[in-house]
Amino acid sequence: MSFFQVLPxxxxxxxxxxxxxIALTFIxxxxxxxxxxxxxxxxxxxxxxxxMLSRLFITLVRGTxxxxxxxxxxxxxxxxxxxxxxxxxxxxxxxxxSAAYQAExxxxxxxxxxxxxxxxxxxxxxxxxxxxxxxxxxxxFRFAIPALSxxxxxxxxxTSVAYVIQVPELLSxxxxxxxxxxxxxxxxxxxxxxxxxxxxxxxxxxxxLERKLYIPGFDVSxxx
Amino acid sequence: MPLVRIENITKSFGKHRVLDxxxxxIEAGAVKVIIGPSGTGKSTLLRCIxxxxxxDSGKIWLNDVELTDKKTNLNLMRQKIGMVFQHFALxxxxxxxxxxxxxxxxxxxxxxxxxxxxARKNLLKVGMQDHGDKYPAQLSGGQQQRIGIARALAMxxxxxxxxxxxxxxxxxxxxxxxxxxxxxAKDGMTMVCVTHEMGFAKSVANEIxxxxxxxxxxxxxxxxxxxxxxxERTRSFLHKIAELYGESL
Numbered sequence: 307m308s309f310f311q312v313l314p315x316x317x318x319x320x321x322x323x324x325x326x327x328i329a330l331t332f333i334x335x336x337x338x339x340x341x342x343x344x345x346x347x348x349x350x351x352x353x354x355x356x357x358m359l360s361r362l363f364i365t366l367v368r369g370t371x372x373x374x375x376x377x378x379x380x381x382x383x384x385x386x387x388x389x390x391x392x393x394x395x396x397x398x399x400x401x402x403x404s405a406a407y408q409a410e411x412x413x414x415x416x417x418x419x420x421x422x423x424x425x426x427x428x429x430x431x432x433x434x435x436x437x438x439x440x441x442x443x444x445x446x447f448r449f450a451i452p453a454l455s456x457x458x459x460x461x462x463x464x465t466s467v468a469y470v471i472q473v474p475e476l477l478s479x480x481x482x483x484x485x486x487x488x489x490x491x492x493x494x495x496x497x498x499x500x501x502x503x504x505x506x507x508x509x510x511x512x513x514x515l516e517r518k519l520y521i522p523g524f525d526v527s528x529x530x
Numbered sequence: 531m532p533l534v535r536i537e538n539i540t541k542s543f544g545k546h547r548v549l550d551x552x553x554x555x556i557e558a559g560a561v562k563v564i565i566g567p568s569g570t571g572k573s574t575l576l577r578c579i580x581x582x583x584x585x586d587s588g589k590i591w592l593n594d595v596e597l598t599d600k601k602t603n604l605n606l607m608r609q610k611i612g613m614v615f616q617h618f619a620l621x622x623x624x625x626x627x628x629x630x631x632x633x634x635x636x637x638x639x640x641x642x643x644x645x646x647x648x649a650r651k652n653l654l655k656v657g658m659q660d661h662g663d664k665y666p667a668q669l670s671g672g673q674q675q676r677i678g679i680a681r682a683l684a685m686x687x688x689x690x691x692x693x694x695x696x697x698x699x700x701x702x703x704x705x706x707x708x709x710x711x712x713x714x715a716k717d718g719m720t721m722v723c724v725t726h727e728m729g730f731a732k733s734v735a736n737e738i739x740x741x742x743x744x745x746x747x748x749x750x751x752x753x754x755x756x757x758x759x760x761x762e763r764t765r766s767f768l769h770k771i772a773e774l775y776g777e778s779l
């Protein structure tokens with residue numbers, strides 16, 4: 307039996323694994339992004355407890371290995387009496403992780419905006435949070451798009467770590483396949499190509515977003 | 531009663547006392563030009579007036595509202611004080627007309643149709659009616675500054691502050707901005723301008739204020755200030771400016 311003779315039998319499983327990889331990536335990217343906004347605003351525009359908590363969260367997430375975080379959620383939370391399935395555990399881990407990193411990337415975007423933009427906003431009578439929403443954030447976000455898309459690319463690959471907490475994602479499926487059929491070389495090569503394709507799609511989506519949000523003065527045309 | 535009263539304000543950045551007890555008032559319709567060497571608190575004074583840089587002590591009144599009172603709603607008051615920035619400070623992600631309309635939409639709460647009608651009217655006032663769809667990066671410095679003026683005017687302010695509005699411009703672009711400012715003065719707008727444009731000061735201002743070291747050293751109508759300055763420091767400053775710009779004052 308050659309590789310290509312056995313492969314079709316496993317295709318549904320592999321496709322399911324790929325689907326989980328995609329789901330983990332995109333849900334974590336989107337919810338992580340939503341969560342990253344209060345985090346970065348907390349760090350940059352608040353004082354006291356909110357700022358402290360935002361900082362603490364980012365320090366904890368960035369300061370500990372992803373694998374430790376996943377183990378903590380998957381094995382730790384059930385110890386508190388809450389049942390959690392592998393997919394949910396992985397998803398929570400990736401969302402929190404991505405939120406911290408995306409907050410840092412957004413922060414870079416915010417720091418590229420001059421103080422004058424804030425003052426100009428105040429000068430026409432806008433309040434602080436209005437200025438942030440209408441003027442600062444839209445500019446900061448544009449500056450951060452390349453870094454944010456990089457984060458999603460990382461996320462595609464990070465999801466393979468979910469295999470160690472029994473999420474049947476792409477790498478897990480490849481592992482089952484390999485231990486069933488011993489076509490190690492072929493299957494890991496194949497899923498390598500799949501990851502590459504997924505990442506190619508992400509970078510195309512990011513290019514499209516950048517083009518769609520294009521505004522003169524916010525481009526990197528000096529690099530082209 | 532004057533439109534604006536400034537009573538003995540001080541402001542320090544760290545150990546550096548930028549404003550050291552400044553008092554003056556602005557009558558409605560007056561055009562005041564503040565001159566003086568750099569680093570003497572001219573810009574800081576302007577930024578105190580609209581509370582972008584609240585003074586450490588002293589009081590500022592706009593009509594009968596004390597801006598320096600902690601209970602005053604500054605967002606409400608700031609829309610009555612237009613500000614034009616040295617580096618234009620246009621919202622770079624918004625088209626020219628959106629820059630002008632933003633305050634109308636978000637502060638004054640106008641609907642889109644009305645806001646854009648008012649915005650277009652103000653673009654016309656500064657001669658930028660054909661450039662409303664352009665982004666700041668697509669406009670020259672002079673055009674950007676005129677949008678900056680239109681953005682402030684759109685809020686229908688009682689007072690306009692100009693913080694060195696032509697300092698960042700190429701010489702051939704200065705004229706178009708000064709023209710707009712002259713027209714504003716002619717229409718009776720109350721203005722406080724920090725500028726080194728002595729021609730403008732001479733022809734438009736009611737009063738020239740000379741500042742140095744965080745104090746007002748001298749203030750007088752332009753013909754007095756330029757022909758017969760009382761203070762030695764004023765005289766030497768004006769002399770230097772005249773040398774630099776090659777005009778006899």
